[in-house]
Amino acid sequence: MSTRQLESKVIAVAGATGAAGRAVLRRLAADGATVIAAGSDARRLDEVMDATRAQVPGSRVSGQVIDLLDPQEVHDWADHLEAEHGHVDGLFHLVGGWRGSKTFFDSRIDDWDWLHDRVVRTLQHTSLAFQPALVRSAAGRYAMISATAAHKPTAGGAAYAAAKAASEAWTLSMADSFKKETTSPDGAPTAAAAILVIKALVTPEMRVEKPEAKFPGFTDTADLADTLAGLWDRPAAELNGQHLWLTAR
Numbered sequence: 617m618s619t620r621q622l623e624s625k626v627i628a629v630a631g632a633t634g635a636a637g638r639a640v641l642r643r644l645a646a647d648g649a650t651v652i653a654a655g656s657d658a659r660r661l662d663e664v665m666d667a668t669r670a671q672v673p674g675s676r677v678s679g680q681v682i683d684l685l686d687p688q689e690v691h692d693w694a695d696h697l698e699a700e701h702g703h704v705d706g707l708f709h710l711v712g713g714w715r716g717s718k719t720f721f722d723s724r725i726d727d728w729d730w731l732h733d734r735v736v737r738t739l740q741h742t743s744l745a746f747q748p749a750l751v752r753s754a755a756g757r758y759a760m761i762s763a764t765a766a767h768k769p770t771a772g773g774a775a776y777a778a779a780k781a782a783s784e785a786w787t788l789s790m791a792d793s794f795k796k797e798t799t800s801p802d803g804a805p806t807a808a809a810a811i812l813v814i815k816a817l818v819t820p821e822m823r824v825e826k827p828e829a830k831f832p833g834f835t836d837t838a839d840l841a842d843t844l845a846g847l848w849d850r851p852a853a854e855l856n857g858q859h860l861w862l863t864a865r
Contacts, residue, residue: 620648622845625755626701628652628694630684630742631711633660635819636761639837640708641668643845645675649706652697654682684711684738687745694745704749706757708844711738720771731779739783743790743809751798756807757847757855760787761840764815764833764863784811784859791857798852808856812843815863835862 627644631637632653644651645668653668655661661679668677683689698704713734715727739760750756762780769777791809798807818834843860 622848623648625649625705625848626652626697626703627706627708628654628697628704628746629708629710630654630682630738631709632679633657633664634710634712635817635837636710636712636840638664638667639819639841640710640844641665641677642671643838643841645672645677647845648676650676650701651678653677653679654684654693655679656681656683684741685733687741690741690745694749698749698752703753704746705753705755706759706847707742707746707750709739709742709758709760711735712761714776716770716774716776717772720774722772723774725775728775728778731775732782735776735779736782736786740786743786747790747793750807751794754806755848755852756794756798757852758787758790758807758809759844759847760784760809760811762811762813762859764813764865767813767865787811788857794852794856805852805856808847808850808852810847810855810857811859812840813859813861813863814840833863 622644627649629637629640632641633655641651641653653665658681661681665677665679669675680693682693715731717723750758760783762784765773765777766780766784787809794807794809795805798805800806814835815833817837818831819837
């Protein structure tokens with residue numbers, strides 16, 4: 617992608633303070649987007665914004681402390697962004713988390729409860745809040761990060777696999793709404809929801825700390841960021857409802 621290709625885009629990033637969020641903010645800012653980072657911890661949010669501004673001089677990045685488990689707060693955030701900027705073109709849902717057990721019998725329902733809130737419920741809230749604005753955008757994009765576990769669950773990962781599978785199903789329903797509710801003059805959809813599938817993420821810091829490690833099947837956070845920034849390079853009709861595999865199937 618050429619420099620500044622996202623100049624006109626307004627993109628919100630939920631879960632911006634994690635490893636993926638840091639890489640994504642940097643990439644989007646470098647491509648000229650107006651980026652709004654959301655997180656639950658004000659200190660970490662300030663740190664990631666400061667780092668982005670230092671790495672990308674002149675970047676247009678701001679932050680908002682948001683409780684993604686509060687649906688009204690998320691709706692208000694989406695409405696405010698659209699009112700302030702005139703349009704919202706993307707929401708990237710990068711909220712993660714993992715809990716599991718050694719065996720299936722040892723699976724804990726409270727692990728499911730935690731993952732349901734953190735992984736599923738937060739995605740439900742961002743998708744419902746931002747869907748109308750993405751429909752109104754000339755090129756709306758919604759993306760979530762899923763995992764191979766949703767497609768090949770392990771005995772001890774029942775709760776995690778189920779949470780990711782539920783999130784995928786919800787996102788595919790959103791994709792169907794885009795197919796039905798957004799059309800360009802030629803009848804093609806203008807918005808798309810996509811699912812990025814990874815095994816796990818690896819950061820540059822992890823590679824430095826363990827130079828001998830191979831991290832087989834892991835996705836570099838920079839590659840994840842490249843894929844997300846490139847979603848506007850593909851027509852919505854081609855992208856909508858697709859699984860984009862960033863690791864072996």
